[in-house]
Amino acid sequence: MHDTVEIESVGIPMVFVASSVFVDAAEAQARALGADPASVFVPHPIQDRTDDEMRALADAAIDEIVAAITEG
Secondary structure, X not given: OHHHHHHHHOOOOOEEEEEHHHHXXXXXXXXXXXXXXXXXXXXXXXXXXXXXXXXXXXXXXXXXXXXXXXXX
């Protein structure tokens, strides 16, 4: 979250991507930083997924990520 906010502060569009278990924590951190970054949450967990499963998660999220960067 800090990196997203920092990079956006210099005019580079960013999207914060995390797994769904981190929704509440991300929202709290964004509030603490005084920011409202575009965020996309993918299904949790991440760490035990195969490469193919990770590619499927990325494929499923890419349209939302692109929209958040281009429409935000």
